[in-house]
Amino acid sequence: xxxxxxxxxxxxxxxxxxxxxxxxxxxxxxxxxxxxxxxxxxxxxxxxxxxxxxxxxxxxxxxxxxxxxxxxxxxxxxxxxxxxxxxxxxxxxxxxxxxxxxxxxxxxxxxxxxxxxxxxxxxxxxxxxxxxxxxxxxxxxxxxxxxxxxxxxxxxxxxxxxxxxxxxxxxxxxxxxxxxxxxxxxxxxxxxxxxxxxxxxxxxxxxxxxxxxxxxxxxxxxxxxxxxxxxxxxxxxxxxxxxxxxxxxxxxxxxxxxxxxxxxxxxxxxxxxxxxxxxxxxxxxxxxxxxxxxxxxxxxxxxxxxxxxxxxxxxxxxxxxxxxxxxxxxxxxxxxxxxxxxxxxxxxxxxxxxxxxxxxxxxxxxxxxxxxxxxxxxxxxxxxxxxxxxxxxxxxxxxxxxxxxxxxxxxxxxxxxxxxxxxxxxxxxxxxxxxxxxxxxxxxxxxxxxxxxxxxxxxxxxxxxxxxxxxxxxxxxxxxxxxxxxxxxxxxxxxxxxxxxxxxxxxxxxxxxxxxxxxxxxxxxxxxxxxxxxxxxxxxxxxxxxxxxxxxxxxxx
Amino acid sequence: xxxxxxxxxxxxxxxxxxxxxxxxxxxxxxxxxxxxxxxxxxxxxxxxxxxxxxxxxxxxxxxxxxxxxxxxxxxxxxxxxxxxxxxxxxxxxxxxxxxxxxxxxxxxxxxxxxxxxxxxxxxxxxxxxx
Numbered sequence: 001x002x003x004x005x006x007x008x009x010x011x012x013x014x015x016x017x018x019x020x021x022x023x024x025x026x027x028x029x030x031x032x033x034x035x036x037x038x039x040x041x042x043x044x045x046x047x048x049x050x051x052x053x054x055x056x057x058x059x060x061x062x063x064x065x066x067x068x069x070x071x072x073x074x075x076x077x078x079x080x081x082x083x084x085x086x087x088x089x090x091x092x093x094x095x096x097x098x099x100x101x102x103x104x105x106x107x108x109x110x111x112x113x114x115x116x117x118x119x120x121x122x123x124x125x126x127x128x129x130x131x132x133x134x135x136x137x138x139x140x141x142x143x144x145x146x147x148x149x150x151x152x153x154x155x156x157x158x159x160x161x162x163x164x165x166x167x168x169x170x171x172x173x174x175x176x177x178x179x180x181x182x183x184x185x186x187x188x189x190x191x192x193x194x195x196x197x198x199x200x201x202x203x204x205x206x207x208x209x210x211x212x213x214x215x216x217x218x219x220x221x222x223x224x225x226x227x228x229x230x231x232x233x234x235x236x237x238x239x240x241x242x243x244x245x246x247x248x249x250x251x252x253x254x255x256x257x258x259x260x261x262x263x264x265x266x267x268x269x270x271x272x273x274x275x276x277x278x279x280x281x282x283x284x285x286x287x288x289x290x291x292x293x294x295x296x297x298x299x300x301x302x303x304x305x306x307x308x309x310x311x312x313x314x315x316x317x318x319x320x321x322x323x324x325x326x327x328x329x330x331x332x333x334x335x336x337x338x339x340x341x342x343x344x345x346x347x348x349x350x351x352x353x354x355x356x357x358x359x360x361x362x363x364x365x366x367x368x369x370x371x372x373x374x375x376x377x378x379x380x381x382x383x384x385x386x387x388x389x390x391x392x393x394x395x396x397x398x399x400x401x402x403x404x405x406x407x408x409x410x411x412x413x414x415x416x417x418x419x420x421x422x423x424x425x426x427x428x429x430x431x432x433x434x435x436x437x438x439x440x441x442x443x444x445x446x447x448x449x450x451x452x453x454x455x456x457x458x459x460x461x462x463x464x465x466x467x468x469x470x471x472x473x474x475x476x477x478x479x480x481x482x483x484x485x486x487x488x489x490x491x492x493x494x495x496x497x498x499x500x501x502x503x504x505x506x507x508x509x510x511x512x513x514x515x516x517x518x519x520x521x522x523x524x525x526x527x528x529x530x531x532x533x534x535x536x537x538x539x540x541x542x543x544x545x546x547x548x549x550x551x552x553x554x555x556x557x
Numbered sequence: 558x559x560x561x562x563x564x565x566x567x568x569x570x571x572x573x574x575x576x577x578x579x580x581x582x583x584x585x586x587x588x589x590x591x592x593x594x595x596x597x598x599x600x601x602x603x604x605x606x607x608x609x610x611x612x613x614x615x616x617x618x619x620x621x622x623x624x625x626x627x628x629x630x631x632x633x634x635x636x637x638x639x640x641x642x643x644x645x646x647x648x649x650x651x652x653x654x655x656x657x658x659x660x661x662x663x664x665x666x667x668x669x670x671x672x673x674x675x676x677x678x679x680x681x682x683x684x685x686x687x
Contacts, residue, residue: 114570129626203572243575335669368669464670557578557593
């Protein structure tokens, strides 16, 4: 009898003689299933782990990177502690950045206000109520220089959550660097620049999908050739998850987006996959479901490596490595008993670290109520530091690898993800899928089912549907945006408009308009030129709106 | 008798539409006729839609922190145009702003963690469905 047969026999015996009789006396108190609806067994054994170790897991730094993308992982270098923040005017946010750096943060992450993200200057009628609210107002290059005042941008890596106006923001950053004698080739950081997920979930798009795709891939082509350290895109599943997607949908739609961008760059710019794929980066969510999230990151890594090698013929290992940032899940935080959120985010951050993330943002406990205060964001940073320096979870690479349960779960997620990717392929790729609303509807459906399960008590939310306190009093201080910052932003944008060289500005915008009309031109250098000539974000995207039009989505629910 | 028509709207530039969509669907399943405006609505657009649709209630979702300005504007235009239907607000609303919104004449403010059942009940009550 083989080892496997003997194990099977002993397992069946255990089920028959131990498990079933015990369950008759002490039944299970609920059903156990993954977030994507697959039943979870009481126990996993070597019988559940299929395939060859070398083929499926290998070693860290080696294909298919299941165990991590670097040979040493956190033993040589910890992940980047990167708290996403921004509010009010650049002066306010610069002060917050310096505070975070003084507390041990190792990378910056800029949150922009909605007008900046949607290409509206702060004195625009629609922008006015929103200036400086969900992020910092940066409508022109002078504001960008104030944002980084006193921070050495040749040393620190910065991530910009910017999409529909990503080129304008990157241009401002380049211009600020050049102004202090730093070459753009030295700059290290990321722009999110993932417009597909804006159409699917995050909703901060401007132009119709095809023009938006051109804008995004033109940036990728430009930085791949001119800024070797820069990540021109952060392909994001985070927002799918926050909008209600399951872990499987999160990974599937993200990788389907990666396939779409890769196809676009190859087809539009005739670049080889290895010429730009090393710059692609990713962004996922971590919920409180610890093991499922760890398995999700491992499955995503293996799937991406296979896609890049087998589908696109990548040769460089760098092109196959899934480098990702994680943010703990904002949607899991509660306004009720907000201190409990610190416990949630600790488990979520642990999932990111056990899953092999390169960069991490931990949410502050007060984010279901307002933007974080200094006090709450410091605690969030401390969560990262306790995991990094006290917990010992970083001592060995991929410490959960080899757990029968984790390996089974990794396989299960991989299998379910592939079904969705195959379906998107059948639809003709993600741009097409977005146009017909497929991922949007799938996510809305998951969100509704999730909410129903919370209502029915099938999903527990402590403080909301379990252990709720009826007359709860809030004892925490909340962040308020200084109302003066809006006026400061408006005053500055008007000064910039008045003081610039009018002729150079006009010429730059005319050149941009012509480039936008020509399909084959890379749009990025023209945007860079306009920003250098002190054009505002509203003026640049104003020109592009005129030529490309604006996207009006169907309102489905 | 068919249940009344209600408007669910996203006011301002905010793109967070998970809550609005879930509420729209829950109200539709509870028998209401729901008009979801989609994102990026101005106060006057929302009121225009409410008038055209002869809606009995407006539900606004805002998570961008601009609720004081935008709801203030909405209530002002409603008064000007003589529209007097109840307005409910949902989203990320700090507790002190909640009181200010109620003073402006908003019929209710509902934050994260509110059960759908509670929303359906208040919408029924405010639209006269028993």
